[in-house]
Amino acid sequence: MIVGNGQVAAGAAATIDAADFVVRFNLSRNTGQSGTRTDAVAVCNTGRPANEMLDGPEWRESAPVRASREIWSVRDPEKFAGLRPQLAISHPELDDFCDDRTEGFARFAAESGKLHRIIPAAVHEAADTALAALGAGSYVVPSSGLVTLFHVLSAPEHSGSDIFLTGFSHEGWDGHPFAAERRLVAGLAAEGRLHLLASPSAPSQGT
Structure with a gap:
């Protein structure tokens, strides 16, 4: 069960907790x-979201983080280091977007007895390829939700699992190609590669 930060349907909590x-x-x-x-918290491990989580107590002490067994850093550090020069030209306002805090999340996970994973750049690039096929046009990066979905779809440990998605409205920051992501997710659902747990339309806060 992959749960975005948007609203979910009434009564969905029990279904999610049973996964x-x-x-x-x-x-x-x-x-x-x-x-x-x-079981896992997937994090934006660069830029302002990473700073917000690591530099204050709210994230570290939140119930989901305390309950989790794994922390997933969604943004491969080498991939984002490679993005920095081109973003300096195309999006100079994103001067801190690629600032890497992966080591901070790894250290927190180790100190908390949790497994830390970095989602490989190849997963991000597979999402880019799928989005290009749908004519996504220009964007900064795929959303963390989409990269995480592609990771779960390709991870051997989840092979053969029924994968459910909920809490995603595919709306938010304009640096993500949300319209194309919506089409991509719908296509994957139509192919039977994932299932959509019905949720009302609501802002997804970037996932």
Whole structure:
């Protein structure tokens, strides 16, 4: 079960908590409404979101993070280091976007007895390829939600699993290609590669 930060349907909490593995994102602000089970927290490990999580107590002491067994850094450090020069030209306002805090998340995970994973650059690039096929046009990076979904779809440990997605409205920061992501997710669902747990339309806070 991959749970975005948007609203979920009434009554979905029990279904989410009954899953074998639940992934949430960043501050996981809809925990409670979307159940409480959390096995992994996928984080934006660069830039301002990373700073917000690591530099204050809210994220570290939140119920989902405390409950989790794994922390997933969604942004491969080498991939984002490679993006920095081109973003300096195309998006100079994003001067801190690629600032890497992966070691901070790895250290927190080790100190907390959790497994830390870095989602490989190849997963990000597979998402880019799929988005290009849908005519996504110009964007900064795929959303953390999409990269995480592609990771779960390709991870051997989840092979053969029924994968559910909920809490995603595919709306938010304009640096993500949300319209194309919506089409991509719908296509994957139509192919039977994932299932959509019905959720009302609501801002997804970047996932």
